[in-house]
Amino acid sequence: MRIVLVGPPGAGKGTQAVRLAEKLGIPHISTGDLFRANISRQTELGKLAKSYMDAGNLVPDEVTIAMAKDRMEQPDAENGFLLDGFPRNVSQAEALDELLRDEHMTLDAVLDLEVPEEEVVKRIAGRRICRNDSSHVFHVTYSKPEQEGVCDVCGGELYQRDDDSEDTVRKRLEVYHTQTEPIIDYYKAQELVVTISSLGPVDEITQRALEALKREKAGK
Ligand code: AP5
Numbered sequence: 001m002r003i004v005l006v007g008p009p010g011a012g013k014g015t016q017a018v019r020l021a022e023k024l025g026i027p028h029i030s031t032g033d034l035f036r037a038n039i040s041r042q043t044e045l046g047k048l049a050k051s052y053m054d055a056g057n058l059v060p061d062e063v064t065i066a067m068a069k070d071r072m073e074q075p076d077a078e079n080g081f082l083l084d085g086f087p088r089n090v091s092q093a094e095a096l097d098e099l100l101r102d103e104h105m106t107l108d109a110v111l112d113l114e115v116p117e118e119e120v121v122k123r124i125a126g127r128r129i130c131r132n133d134s135s136h137v138f139h140v141t142y143s144k145p146e147q148e149g150v151c152d153v154c155g156g157e158l159y160q161r162d163d164d165s166e167d168t169v170r171k172r173l174e175v176y177h178t179q180t181e182p183i184i185d186y187y188k189a190q191e192l193v194v195t196i197s198s199l200g201p202v203d204e205i206t207q208r209a210l211e212a213l214k215r216e217k218a219g220k
Helices: 013-024 031-040 044-054 061-072 090-102 117-125 166-180 182-188 202-218
Strands: 002-006 028-030 081-084 109-114 127-130 137-139 193-197
Touching: 002 013, 002 182, 013 028, 013 081, 013 137, 013 202, 028 031, 028 061, 031 044, 031 061, 031 081, 044 061, 061 081, 061 090, 090 182, 109 182, 109 202, 117 127, 117 166, 166 182, 182 193, 193 202
Parallel strands: 002 081, 002 109, 028 081, 109 193
Antiparallel strands: 127 137
8 A cells, every 4th residue: 555644743643654554564654764864874964854854844845855755666665655744745745646657656545643733742742762763752651661761662762852842843833734734635636535533542543544544445
């Protein structure tokens, strides 16, 4: 399957993407994680991305699309992928459509995670991620690691993302509403959008998502 995951910062995209990708046997491709890996390796792309990310803005389309395309062309993505955080505006959505058309491929669904803004703020304030791999995500209250400050998956140090400060989160939410939300209408016109609530226990949301994707597939 080829799926796009969309939702505001803190909706639980990363948390759900890891689980859904495993259940569906497809790679989880997160542009945020790819940027953070570049930042920790101190590449030129990482240095450029950091300045935009720390301000809560989108990284320019040209570099983002090239990076996403490169990742989607890796052999493990041949039979499908779960995109998390890409596309993030209408021009990226158009670029993705073009890329898929060139490869004679189509998207199967756009999974839209709905969550109220006050919940987003609580989730982001308590989020801690792993220095070794930013897809290892915890929360100080909702998803506590066994040992405080230590990643359950790999033993890495847990830290708070630089862009999780209150001011930057407010900016990221504004960017989400103005630039990312319009892609939902873009994909509604293609009858691809499946909306689910992202409230409740993590495993229940995964189940909800799998059932919604199954219904979507059966209805085609
Ligand atoms: P990115 O890394 O994609 O961040 P985001 O979209 O803002 O989303 P988040 O990672 O903040 O939240 P999430 O929905 O993944 O939530 P999570 O599962 O962690 O992007 C960061 C930046 O990179 C952007 O601002 C931009 O600058 C740049 N960028 C990335 N892609 C780009 C693109 N395509 N174009 C341009 N720029 C781009 O969950 C949050 C917390 O809640 C966690 O602590 C988790 O444990 C907890 N939680 C999760 N589910 C639940 C639940 N059900 N109940 C209680 N707690 C929960």
